[in-house]
Amino acid sequence: MNKYVGTGVIKSDAKALTTGKPVYTDDLAPADCLIVKVLRSPHAHALITNINTNIAMKVPGIVCVLTHEDVPQCRFTMAGQTYPEPSPYDRLILDRRVRFVGDAVAIVAGETEQAVDKALKLIKVEYKVLEPVLDMRKAKDNKILVHPEESWKSLCPVGADNMRNLCASGSDSHGDVEGTFAKCDVVIERTYRTKQNQQAMMETFRTYTQLDTYGRLNVISSTQVPFHVRRILSHALDIPKTQIRVIKPRLGGGFGAKQTVVTEVYPAIVTLKTGRPAKIVYSRYESMIASSPRHSMELTVRMGATKDGIIKVIDLYTLSNTGAFGEHGPTTVGLSAHKPIPMYGKQEAFKFTWDVVYTNTLSAGAYRGYGATQGIFAVESTVNELAEILNIDPVKMREINLVREGQVMPAYYGETATSCALDRCVERVKNMIDWDKKAKPITLPNGKIRAVGIAMAMQGSGISNVDVGSVTIRMGDDGDYNMLIGCTDMGTGCDTILAQMAADCLDCDMENIAVYASDTDVSPYDSGSYASATTYVTGMACVKACVELRDKILLTGAEMLNVNVDDVDFDGQKVYVVADPEKFVTRKQVGYKGQCFSNRELAATVSHSSPTSPPPFMAGAAEIELDPETGKVELIDYCAAVDCGTPINPNLARVQTEGGLVQGIGMALYEDVIYDDRGVNYSNSFMQYKIPSRLDINKVRVEFESSYEPSGPFGAKSIGEVVINTPSPAIASAVATACGVRIRELPITAEKIVIGLKNK
């Protein structure tokens, strides 16, 4: 019986966080840090022909001003991915060519913010302004190249070609695609568009750097990927990896944004050049115009089905806009097909083709859902459109098609659905929202229309055959434990849930385990917290490490008792002789034995990597109220049922779900990055880029329909990402049911609905 796993334990950092203790990056930075800021390009595409820093350097308090002439000339990627990164090496810290409005032109460091702000205005830059490529539909094979440079390189075979503005391209299929289409009673083709979205974590990007006793560069950063930061900085700065240490304090949210090395290079190069501590704290403005948002995509879905609604074949073409640089471009696009298509279990064939293009817009990156969100909007919306054409209820459509436990998923790398409660999720959500009663829209006395919509989603649990999670657990004084991990708790609670698992594995109280994360000098290697990996991958490393330590405890205890190891057991408090339980040594005695005349370290470090990435599944249903006069949509109720395997901490799993749904609702209804025709990003503050406020959210209800994943710790899968995927298609479907207007480009604004109504 588990004492902690499956219970809503309070997070171990809760008290520090809620009482406002100084535990975040900027709270910890030394007071004498140089302030670092970046001068940004006003042009979407230009070459710097001259840059004069003489006057700026004369501002009192300015310590250094760096330009493209002062930085190493080896290209790198800022994408926090396992080496060799699929993202092309297309960046310099500062480049002579600027590629989007907001691209870095110069770095200024000074004693005070005022001095730095003044110096930024006094740098004289002359540009040769070039025509930009702003429309992703025109980018491929355009004569204007975003990356014409010879030093551009792609380390992996992802179909990249900088001479064609291609960050990646390719195709994949299974079965007889055209033959299956020919046999279908109905074939529909629809094109959907999703926009860039900002993660908008409350703590913007920030980093401080300093040299330690050994002259090594210490980087304290709000990052999800400390180990990747170390490697990437070594590439960017052209210094050995041994010269860099990266520490992650508490994070004020990440959502994928901090899986890209957005700010680290700037103070790092200042500290290397000056020898002084340096820090950069992005303003919200910079976090909106020079960050790493979701890739905007255009997805064309061709779907074939029988007249009874059996979906036989899906053909998807995804055009993805990676923006000025290729961070996460080659990998996000894959999820646009690999997550939505396998949910339909009766297909005989599928095809997926993709192009990821460079444009002179904000460089995209990783955002919760990572391409799956875009693909699920397109495919789930197509299923809803198909249901309407066939006059089949959208819930029924799913019930007759959905993938079930034990089925092989050809569009998901041929993996078997080893744990899957998608059928139960759909059933649960149907009941929660009272679907059968509400399936038909109702016009209220005030003229507004109530309607419901549904969608399903899946994601992965870590990157199969790639992600590595590691845990070191060791016994020390009093027989208590230290657990070192390299994953990164960004509010998600992994420091706590891994301790829940360890305490149950070792039959002790959570108070007996001290957790520390994460520091590249101290923590065992971890890819980092992204791709919904931590609970599933690092969680399994935790279980394995505890098993290994338990063996050492048994061995040491048996030696102390002068018996064979097969004759003893460990109940968490003592190692005892099974045949004679009165003969025992306490955990405390074992712990101190490890510190006195011992040749056995009472510690275990175990890495874990998985050949599969078992998907969490869910269903979501939206109930909206639409005003046909104004097009305004109010979300009345959102119901979700989630299969994340075993919820290790149901409270944290619930809040993950609620938070993800609300981010998805923002994406569905109003979040949008808008550019003008010169590539200037207008969505540069919370005034222009609206995220949901407390007033926008009514009822959000979450239930769990758990399966048991045999390859996961305590049967767990992931939850962090899957939860953002259903709101866009579910709300779009509810809008179509309410007023007959299909919105195929996010966000679903009142304006688009009114235009749709007028054009009907």
Place this chain on the structure above:
Amino acid sequence: MAKILISFTLNGKKIEDAVSPDQPLLEYVREKGCKSVKRGCETSNCGLCTVLMDEKPILSCTMLAVRADGHDIITLEGKQQEAEEIGLFLAKEGAEQCGFCSPGLIMNIIAMKNELTNPSEDEIREYLSGNLCRCTGYVGQLRAIKAYLASKEDCQ
């Protein structure tokens, strides 16, 4: 720029100081060690920097430090007991998450409790609408706030 002499109380402590006329109260109190006060935007949208001035919640990002002259300023450092109490209700729901918005939110919850009697769900949402949170989706926080207010009700 010539500094201006001000005199005010910060978390119960009398302070006389010469401050820059262009410095926001937010940066000033952080310099004084009140690191609970966070900045999440530059447009008075997020509520992370909420502090109390004469018991009323204000956004310290859009108030100059000189305007604290003659007033009583309280940050979360001066409300540790309440922070711990309200924080526990948030934590029981898992609704503190990354914690970055927690100090501003808790300051406003304290102000709301002083100002409103038995607020309805809509009144709570309205009062706290200026406190953005990107992690929780607000519903867990609402459960926590209602539980906290109910517990205070029981005490009265």
